[in-house]
Every structure is written in C-alpha cells, then in structure tokens.
Amino acid sequence: VxxxxxxxxxxxxxxxxxxxxxxxxxxxxxxxxxxxxQPGVEESTDKVGVIRKISPQESYGFIMSSDKRDIYFHENALKNLNMESLSEGDSVVFGETSGDKGPQASWVRAAG
Known part of the structure; x- marks a missing residue:
C-alpha cells in the first residue's frame, strides 16, 4: 500500500x-x-456452435462447435431456452466442460 x-x-x-x-x-x-x-470446467471464453442434433423426447442434443467437434448438452444446461424452441441449425453460445463420455456443454444460450 x-x-x-x-x-x-x-x-x-x-x-x-x-x-x-x-x-x-x-x-x-x-x-x-x-x-x-465443478471439476473439469475450462476457464475460457464463450464458445459458439450450431445445433447439430436435438432429441427433445430424450432431453438432450449435440452442438457442432466452431472447431467441428460434437458437444453433448442436456436440457438442464439451457439458459432462457427450452428444447422445443431449438431447431437443428440454430446458432448457440455455450460453456464447455469435460464429461464422463467426452466434451459437454455446462450451459447453452441462443447466440445474438
């Protein structure tokens, strides 16, 4: 001081x-x-991607990241969204973490 x-x-x-x-x-x-x-949470900036596949009945989907990787997400990760409002091809922003079976989104929101 x-x-x-x-x-x-x-x-x-x-x-x-x-x-x-x-x-x-x-x-x-x-x-x-x-x-x-929250072990496995990456300290990074927000990531962008596109909804590649969505299964509202099973409450999950996949995001194609900007670096062409599949990122799993569960309905619980959606912020200000619901499964019914999402469609394949929608742009999203997400946070990535390491899951038991590979990369997954810790949160997902609409881009823009």
Whole structure:
C-alpha cells in the first residue's frame, strides 16, 4: 500500500484500501470454491456452435462447435431456452466442460 496524502484522510484511505482488498480476496476465494465444485470446467471464453442434433423426447442434443467437434448438452444446461424452441441449425453460445463420455456443454444460450 502506498500513501501519498497527509493528515486525517490517510486513515480513511487506508481503511478503504483494505476494505477493497478484502472484497477482492473474497471474490478470488469464491471463484476457487466454485471451480472445485465443478471439476473439469475450462476457464475460457464463450464458445459458439450450431445445433447439430436435438432429441427433445430424450432431453438432450449435440452442438457442432466452431472447431467441428460434437458437444453433448442436456436440457438442464439451457439458459432462457427450452428444447422445443431449438431447431437443428440454430446458432448457440455455450460453456464447455469435460464429461464422463467426452466434451459437454455446462450451459447453452441462443447466440445474438
């Protein structure tokens, strides 16, 4: 911590600085706890793809990622969507994680 002020305001500035630091540390700890609860979650930017196959009756589908890989998704991963509103060829944005049988989407939302 570097202080460039004199007088009574120094104590307030130090208190505020340490309060901000405490909030930042809590956020880091929260992120670490979250990543431990979700093993295999990749720290990356959002990915884009196209719905390749959808099976509403079985509550799952596959996304063709921009690098031409099949990414499994379950109905529970849909954000502000439902299986009936999706069609093959729809563009989506998703988060990828490693599943027991390969890559899968941890969340899926409509692109745009």
């Amino acid at each position: 570097v202080v460039t002020r004199n007088g009574e305001a120094v104590r307030a500035a130090l208190t505020e600085s340490f309060d901000v630091l405490a909030l930042q540390l809590k956020e880091i700890q929260r992120k670490k706890r979250k990543s431990k609860k």
